[in-house]
Amino acid sequence: MTEHRDRIAALAERARSDRESFDPPADPPDEERALSYLRDGVGDVVAVYVEGRTGEFARFDESEMAGLERALNDWLALYARCYGQEIETDFTVREVAEMVVKTHDIRDTAQLLTRVPSPEARRARS
Template identity: 65%
Template sequence: MSDVSERIAELSERARRDREAFEPPSDPPDEAAALEYLTDGAGAVVGLYVDARTGETVRFDEAEFALLERALNDWLELYAACYGVDIDASFTVREAAELLVDTHSIRDTAMLLTQVPERDTAEAWSGGR
């Protein structure tokens, strides 16, 4: 098993565990938890994809690609759930990677993909920044 394959398996397993252990916030939003799912989860998936595609050309097999996308979507669903929003995420890793390259922010990438939080709400929580 290559390093990339091992990393994919690790990310997939972590996403599964995070999903099973998830407890919705009693008073959404839980921005700290949402950001953790993005940086430690979705961001790691997209980062692995970008590194693999821009470094040595790595070809993901069908199973690896499916695991990457499931992990990404699991973490994006958990991110949204931290805001009290239930989504059925079905984004591609490539789509997320392209947005990350454009925005340089996994948080902005998640907001653009999921539309969570809504723009007015996000601006209010961030103090209009």
Template identity: 60%
Template structure:
């Protein structure tokens, strides 16, 4: 098992535990917890993908890639739930990585993918790509 394979397995297991332990906030938003899911979860998954694709060109096998994307989407769903939004996330780790490279912000990446939290018209205008 490669270092990347071990790290993917760890991320997958952590996402599973986070999903099982999650209790929706009684009064959304819970921005602190949402940010934790982004930095410790989404950010870790996307960073691993970027490192694997730009370093030694690690090749994900089908199962590893599925685990990494499921973990990413689990954390994005938990992030949205912290804002009281129900999300059925089906994003690719590649599109998340491309947005992170473009925006340099895990928050902006999550917002662009999930549309959570919803932006006002003036905020949407100032953040157009």
């Protein structure tokens, strides 16, 4: 157990609440809401993970990692639903964190991992 346990529990609860209260957009995409799931959800999960892995290295226990990954995948699934897509998500926090470090952009990370929106749709909106 790490000092991050309470933050992880709060993130998992917030993600569960977001998942349960989600109302799909009538006319997808709802890019603003999708981006909020990334910044205020996925970004928070990645931040806790990176914090724990740098400086005073924290070894997250199985329960903590499960909470982080459940929250991460809930928010990535909600991100996709904002685009009218239902996807199965099974990403690890590590792979998402590494991708964020490589791309320097949470939106690019989500698009690369989920393929939502499709590259063609994304180019059409640009």
